Amino acid sequence: MDGNSNSTTTVESSLSCGRCGKPALLQCPKCVELKLPREGAAFCSQDCFKASWSSHKSVHLIAKLSSNGAENADDISIALNEGWKYCIKKGQARTSKFPLFEWTGTLRPYPISSMRNVPAHIDKPDWAIDGIPKAEPSSDLQHVVEIKTPEQIKRMKETSRIAREVLDAAARVIKPGVTTDEIDAVVHEATIAAGGYPSPLNYHFFPKSCCTSVNEVICHGIPDSRRLEDGDIVNVDVTVYYKGVHGDLNETYFVGNVDDASKQLVKCTYECLEKAIAIVKPGVRFREVGEVINRHASMSGFSVVKSYCGHGIGELFHCAPNIPHYGKNKAVGVMKAGQTFTIEPMINSGVWRDRLWPDGWTAVAADGKRSAQFEHTLLVTETGVEVLTARLPSSPDMFPWLKA
Structure with a gap:
């Protein structure tokens, strides 16, 4: 389910749907695999699950980061939910996926905010607009x-x-x-x-x-x-x-x-x-x-x-x-x-x-x-x-x- 999967497993109905609050009958299998709390991983229907997928999948990323030794998982969660993403391709692209790498030390990358704006009246170098020095x-x-x-x-x-x-x-x-x-x-x-x-x-x-x-x-x-x-x-x-x-x-x-x-x-x-x-x-x-x-x-x-x-x-x-x-x-x-x-x-x-x-x-x-x-x-x-x-x-x- 870590991607475009849309299948879920059945759970007892004492849990509430993570999207609408109705009694939940289904559970995210990836959350089961990662042994995450059932409360946030339960849904009443496939429709609610699909509608929640874009935001719900960040839970899996945070769990992986935590298992990789990354600290401040709450900060990562907040950053991802605010639209911050990991930098790739020298700054030309962003991704919500934690990058794979054979890290040499204990430090890990965290999501970054969007590029800051510079007022029009400031004199700019020739790469300011398109990123390419001329x-x-x-x-x-x-x-x-x-x-x-x-x-x-x-x-x-x-x-x-x-x-x-x-x-x-x-x-x-x-x-x-x-x-x-x-x-x-x-x-x-x-x-x-x-x-x-x-x-x-x-x-x-x-x-x-x-x-x-x-x-x-x-x-x-x-x-x-x-x-x-x-x-x-x-x-x-x-x-x-x-x-x-x-x-x-x-x-x-x-x-x-x-x-x-x-x-x-x-x-x-x-x-x-x-x-x-x-x-x-x-x-x-x-x-x-x-x-x-x-x-x-x-x-x-x-x-x-x-x-x-x-x-x-x-x-x-x-x-x-x-x-x-x-x-x-x-x-x-x-x-x-x-x-x-x-x-x-x-x-x-x-x-x-x-x-x-x-x-x-x-x-x-x-x-x-x-x-x-x-x-x-x-x-x-x-x-x-x-x-x-x-x-x-x-x-x-x-x-x-x-x-x-």
């Missing part, structure tokens, strides 16, 4: 590292500051019980209030306004209806498009009381980014960034993700240079004043290898162990580097090591 893939800036003009740099600074303020707004709401969808709502509203567009929204069909990567998720986690739990770690990745340029940053936060191993991982990842930024200046090879990060991570017993890199940024979301975070990389070129790019190391507590969830976006550690990430948008200056997305005096106090 200028980016064919641009010469995929091969040549742009030297920004003073006017471009001025806009980059404005946009990056807004991105920082948006991320700080998201950080302030993080606590046990909050859903990652609620974090996404904060990011979305704060971005629009500042006059910006949340760059990830519909970029190659990504369905949300930021990425929220929990525990074993390395990057590109999709905000959904799962509630953050005490002991989780969560990375929030924000990019804002404003005045024709992008500003990109992310941080990994503690949710409630986090174990010492996770604290060490997050602190080490923060240090990896700081050490990498410290070498940025004209004349330094891009490949040196990975050497610095790899050295610090491996000395701490952690591994560096190789599948995702830092990138050039400006009027394009992603462009040259490509900046790997691992050692012995083959990145070409040297830093020059006026270049803008991100460094965003992803550090795993176990193996560096990743796997992709069925949604086509969520990258997770292959061994299911935890991963952390930090990112800044940087400007190479004549004498060194300026961190365009640097913390502000108003930024929330999220990291204990910064108090030292």
Whole structure:
């Protein structure tokens, strides 16, 4: 009956129909098989059963999720009944069926809400409507590292500051019980209030306004209806498009009381980014960034993700240079004043290898162990580097090591 089945089994008439309340004579066989309570699975007739099928079948999904170790089955039930669905095909489709996958850790996907709206007056990138970037893939800036003009740099600074303020707004709401969808709502509203567009929204069909990567998720986690739990770690990745340029940053936060191993991982990842930024200046090879990060991570017993890199940024979301975070990389070129790019190391507590969830976006550690990430948008200056997305005096106090 899990599909289009319309047959039922006979039950005693002391039960009431789950649809109309009349004495029930039939029972959903799938509920019998799953040993679910008979009260909600009884019906007076085949007609009532068929009429209830579209909503009743979610009971089977919730039971399966519970047996698979998924928590907060009530939240899933509410989400499904409100029209939230699981993301598939990189964001181009939705399904009410829980996806099949050989999960690497304990985290599971939850249903997601519909795509958020952006007001007509907000300036939008070229993928906002149909999900397909037009200028980016064919641009010469995929091969040549742009030297920004003073006017471009001025806009980059404005946009990056807004991105920082948006991320700080998201950080302030993080606590046990909050859903990652609620974090996404904060990011979305704060971005629009500042006059910006949340760059990830519909970029190659990504369905949300930021990425929220929990525990074993390395990057590109999709905000959904799962509630953050005490002991989780969560990375929030924000990019804002404003005045024709992008500003990109992310941080990994503690949710409630986090174990010492996770604290060490997050602190080490923060240090990896700081050490990498410290070498940025004209004349330094891009490949040196990975050497610095790899050295610090491996000395701490952690591994560096190789599948995702830092990138050039400006009027394009992603462009040259490509900046790997691992050692012995083959990145070409040297830093020059006026270049803008991100460094965003992803550090795993176990193996560096990743796997992709069925949604086509969520990258997770292959061994299911935890991963952390930090990112800044940087400007190479004549004498060194300026961190365009640097913390502000108003930024929330999220990291204990910064108090030292």
